[in-house]
Amino acid sequence: MTQQGWKADTARHGVVLAGGSQFIRDQVARACAAAGITPVVVNGIAEALHLDPEVLLVGVDAPLDQLSATRDVIVVAAADEEARVWGKAARLASSRVVIVPQGGGWLAEHLGRRLHPGTGGSVIGFTGVSGGCGVSSFAFWCARTLSAEGHRTLLVDGHPAGGGLEVSIGWEEHPGVRWEDLEGIRGMLNADQLSSALPTVKDLSVLSHRAPSGERARGGLQTTAEAGGIVLDAARAGFDLTLVDLPSGQAGGGPLAQLCDALVLLVPSRPRGIMAAGAALRSHAALPVTVVLRGPVTAGLDAWCVAEVLGVPGPLPFLPTVRGASAAEVSGRQTDLRLPRKARRTVDTICRVVRGPV
Numbered sequence: 001m002t003q004q005g006w007k008a009d010t011a012r013h014g015v016v017l018a019g020g021s022q023f024i025r026d027q028v029a030r031a032c033a034a035a036g037i038t039p040v041v042v043n044g045i046a047e048a049l050h051l052d053p054e055v056l057l058v059g060v061d062a063p064l065d066q067l068s069a070t071r072d073v074i075v076v077a078a079a080d081e082e083a084r085v086w087g088k089a090a091r092l093a094s095s096r097v098v099i100v101p102q103g104g105g106w107l108a109e110h111l112g113r114r115l116h117p118g119t120g121g122s123v124i125g126f127t128g129v130s131g132g133c134g135v136s137s138f139a140f141w142c143a144r145t146l147s148a149e150g151h152r153t154l155l156v157d158g159h160p161a162g163g164g165l166e167v168s169i170g171w172e173e174h175p176g177v178r179w180e181d182l183e184g185i186r187g188m189l190n191a192d193q194l195s196s197a198l199p200t201v202k203d204l205s206v207l208s209h210r211a212p213s214g215e216r217a218r219g220g221l222q223t224t225a226e227a228g229g230i231v232l233d234a235a236r237a238g239f240d241l242t243l244v245d246l247p248s249g250q251a252g253g254g255p256l257a258q259l260c261d262a263l264v265l266l267v268p269s270r271p272r273g274i275m276a277a278g279a280a281l282r283s284h285a286a287l288p289v290t291v292v293l294r295g296p297v298t299a300g301l302d303a304w305c306v307a308e309v310l311g312v313p314g315p316l317p318f319l320p321t322v323r324g325a326s327a328a329e330v331s332g333r334q335t336d337l338r339l340p341r342k343a344r345r346t347v348d349t350i351c352r353v354v355r356g357p358v
Contacts, residue, residue: 018044027101141347151241158244183227205239
């Protein structure tokens with residue numbers, strides 16, 4: 001495919017590529033063709049931003065410092081550019097990377113889903129402004145509730161070095177695929193194959209990192225945006241709802257955060273936590289974020305006050321301290337923990353937000 005094969009569609013600016021070599025332009029054109037999309041190619045970022053694209057693709061040599069930290073960007077690079085593309089993309093928290101031609105299938109799927117929404121399930125990320133917020137437990141409680149309602153639900157472990165989400169719910173002996181089995185995945189993943197291979201009980205499936213043992217205890221698999229995108233795209237096609245337990249207190253929430261459709265953010269009722277929440281909301285301005293206030297409540301920082309400080313509608317959903325939750329997580333007995341009424345009410349509130357109107 002040559003440069004003449006590109007056609008600027010002035011009636012629609014869904015996908016715009018700024019810069020990139022001829023090889024990159026050809027690979028993007030193929031991915032767009034597979035998604036049924038006509039791309040627009042321009043030479044510079046300023047020209048691309050003027051078109052206000054739904055999806056902005058940039059070549060590895062494009063000056064990313066011209067972009068807002070909240071602009072959703074995909075940096076497209078060839079295999080021989082991979083060594084330098086990750087460091088450059090990391091400067092923009094909302095960016096992701098695709099290496100072509102290996103990632104062409106993922107790019108086609110991603111573009112098709114972005115420009116033709118409503119064709120799959122939702123992916124919701126759960127994170128906190130700091131460690132110790134109880135995010136993993138809260139994500140599991142919501143996943144358990146949604147699956148009990150009859151929704152096909154997938155709970156995804158987004159902590160490569162977190163010790164394995166499966167341990168906290170007592171699923172480490174359940175047969176099925178873990179993240180480590182998907183290491184190095186390229187292209188596309190069949191949704192039916194993924195859902196049938198995962199540890200599953202009734203309508204709840206889990207994709208976890210393995211519990212560390214022996215050599216694995218020295219470090220976890222670092223899930224990349226490319227591999228995460230392939231897996232989460234398959235999850236959208238195979239499940240009604242996918243909840244991702246993201247790292248807390250990390251800039252951007254880790255590589256899977258940018259692949260989610262929306263976020264649930266747990267914020268402890270403490271001054272530093274609220275300041276961190278403001279920064280998190282700014283860094284995720286491109287996504288819908290539901291803020292949950294985490295107890296215990298500090299005097300003057302209740303659900304109405306914190307909502308006002310953060311500039312979001314109040315009162316915030318409030319998650320109280322749940323007696324026995326930490327012990328249940330440590331002992332792998334989360335599935336046996338019965339929540340008190342106030343905590344159940346908050347879980348039900350978030351589940352309504354996650355699943356949308358019924």
